[in-house]
Amino acid sequence: MSPTNPRSPRPGAPPHGWADALLALLGLVLPVTCVGCGAPDRAVCPHCRAALAAEPQRRRLVAGVRLDAAFAYRDTVRALVLELKLRGRTDLVPVLAPRFGALVDRALADVPGALLVRVPPSRTSARRRGFDPVVLLLRRAQGAGPAVRARRRSCRAPRGALRRVRPPTPATGLPGPTGHRAHGQKERTALERVEATVGTLRAAHVTGRDVVVVDDVVTTGVTMAEAVRAVRAAGGRVVRCVALAEVEE
Numbered sequence: 001m002s003p004t005n006p007r008s009p010r011p012g013a014p015p016h017g018w019a020d021a022l023l024a025l026l027g028l029v030l031p032v033t034c035v036g037c038g039a040p041d042r043a044v045c046p047h048c049r050a051a052l053a054a055e056p057q058r059r060r061l062v063a064g065v066r067l068d069a070a071f072a073y074r075d076t077v078r079a080l081v082l083e084l085k086l087r088g089r090t091d092l093v094p095v096l097a098p099r100f101g102a103l104v105d106r107a108l109a110d111v112p113g114a115l116l117v118r119v120p121p122s123r124t125s126a127r128r129r130g131f132d133p134v135v136l137l138l139r140r141a142q143g144a145g146p147a148v149r150a151r152r153r154s155c156r157a158p159r160g161a162l163r164r165v166r167p168p169t170p171a172t173g174l175p176g177p178t179g180h181r182a183h184g185q186k187e188r189t190a191l192e193r194v195e196a197t198v199g200t201l202r203a204a205h206v207t208g209r210d211v212v213v214v215d216d217v218v219t220t221g222v223t224m225a226e227a228v229r230a231v232r233a234a235g236g237r238v239v240r241c242v243a244l245a246e247v248e249e
Helices: 017-029 046-054 075-087 090-110 123-129 133-140 146-155 190-197 222-233
Strands: 058-062 065-072 115-118 162-164 201-203 210-218 237-246
Touching: 046 075, 058 222, 058 237, 065 090, 065 210, 075 090, 075 133, 075 210, 075 237, 090 133, 090 146, 090 210, 090 237, 115 146, 133 210, 133 237, 162 222, 190 222, 201 222, 210 222, 222 237
Parallel strands: 065 237, 115 210, 210 237
Antiparallel strands: 058 065, 162 201
16 A cells, blocks of 8 residues: 555554455455445444444333433444344344443442343244344453453343243233234334233242343333333342333333
8 A cells, every 4th residue: 555545554553454455355245334324344334333332321210120221222223233133133243232231240240149130032033033132242242351251140040030921811811812913012002012011021030139130122111111020029129120222212
C-alpha cells in the first residue's frame, strides 16, 4: 500500500491489512453485509458496533422486581436478535454477548449465592432453532475472569428449575382442547395476554433461594412476570430479572 494512500494505517498503528484482505476474500465466497446498515464484508460494521456501544441500557419493574436489559429492542438490535433467533446467525453472538453477560454477572455478584434461572423458550421454538440463544450468549460472553466463570457455573439452577406446563382453561379448569389454536400474542388484548400466560410456568428446586431470572426479549413483561410468580409459588425469591433486550413501553 502506498504511503500516500488515504487508507494507509497511521504510523505506529497495528497492521490490519491481512484481516481486511481475508475478509475481502471471504466476501467473494460467502457474501456478507452489515445487519445494521448493509455495508459490505462485515456482519456488523465498525460504525454500527460503535452505535450499539453508545446505546443506553434499559431498566424497569416487572412484578415488583427490577429488570435490567442490555438494549432497547429496536432498529439494529431488533435486526440482530431476529437474525440470531430465526436464521441461526451465531456469528452475531460476539456483538450481543458482552453487555448481556456483564448484566448477568453484576446481578449474581450483587446477590451472592443466587440461582440463575432461564425462562424456558417454547417447545416449538426450541425444536425449530436447535439451540438456546440465552445459553449461547452467556457461554460466549467475554471479559469474564476465572472467578466470574466459576460463579456462573455454581449459580446454574438444576434442570427443570423453571418449565412450561399446560394451564387449565378458565371456564372448566380442564386442559384446553388439543385442536384449538390460540390467537397469537399480537392479536390479544393486554388482559387476554395475562389470562393466556398465568399458570404456564412451574418452578422447582428454588425453595428458600434467591433467584436471578434471565430471558432474551421482554415485550409486555407478561412472561417474565409469570416466571416471577412461579418462582414465588415454589418458595423462591426473585431478586433480579435480566434480558438481552426489552420493548420500550
